[in-house]
Amino acid sequence: MKHIINVKKKARKFIDKQPRNQKExxxxxxxxxxxxxxxxxxxxxxxxxxxxxxx
Numbered sequence: 001m002k003h004i005i006n007v008k009k010k011a012r013k014f015i016d017k018q019p020r021n022q023k024e025x026x027x028x029x030x031x032x033x034x035x036x037x038x039x040x041x042x043x044x045x046x047x048x049x050x051x052x053x054x055x
Contacts, residue, residue, distance in 0.1 A: 005033055 007015075007030065015026050029050060037051040 003034055005030060 015023055018026065033050065038048050039051070041047040041049055
């Protein structure tokens with residue numbers, strides 16, 4: 001099963017403003033979806049959030 005991942009413009013701008021090492025970590029986490037700490041956003045249809053933590 002394939003998934004389509006849409007990163008909103010506001011989120012992309014936030015990620016791009018981060019330091020290089022954090023930006024790389026965030027993009028790696030996005031590409032590894034659907035694995036990770038994913039939860040459905042309340043009161044939003046088909047919207048999920050990914051929580052990325054430092055290890």
